[in-house]
Amino acid sequence: MNKNYIILTALMIVLAGGLLIVPERQKYQQIDPDELLWEIIQPTRYVSTDKVAQLIIEGDPSLELVDVRPAADYEKFSLPKSINIPLDSLLQESYQDYLGIDGMKVLFFSNDDIKADQAWVLAKRLGYDNIYVMKGGLNCWIRTVIQPKKPSTDSPSTEFALYDFRKGAQMYFTGAKTETSGKSSNKKAVKIQRKKKKTAASGGC
DSSP states (O other): OOHHHHHHHHHHHHHHHHHHTOOOOTTSOOOOHHHHHHHHTOGGGEEOHHHHHHHHHTTOTTEEEEEOSOHHHHHHOOOTTOEEOOGGGTTSHHHHTTTOOTTOEEEEEOSSSHHHHHHHHHHHHTTOOSEEEETTHHHHHIIIIISOOOOOTTSOHHHHHHHHHHHHHHHHHHOOOOOOOOOOOSSOOOOOOOOOOOOGGGOOO
16 A cells, blocks of 8 residues: 555544534635645645744744643643643634634644644634644654754764754753854854743733
């Protein structure tokens, strides 16, 4: 059997639970199932943790971070300026206004991809656009941004450049002392200006 079909089948099984709870309401412009299937397999719906870190550091005003984990998990730790909409509350009317704001990019995240993918499918099924998933979730965020690993000495220069960016991002988000790779690069160093960090519970954008 074709490997792509196996992967797609597994993904559809994981996301099926989210599709089953979409309410049948006339006001939603629901996406055609064939179009939804096509959208699901597009890698462009994912955003890397490095790109998310860059957007947060640059203060992108069009970025709306949505943590779909339970409130208790959100209060312990989340991304700066994120809002909490638990997955089981996503279809409530009070939260719908967050998904359809013109010019805003909604980025769902959870501990991994599963709940964020389900949130993406629910929102897409209801006809919302400009919605994305942070690839790998907070688990990947910790590995890449908060605790980046230095490349081996024989790694290409691009790996060292990425490591230097991640160390700068680590300082921005945690206040940790920066230690760059020491490798020279033709690219200008990323300038990081530390901003006052708001607590996760404050939420908002």
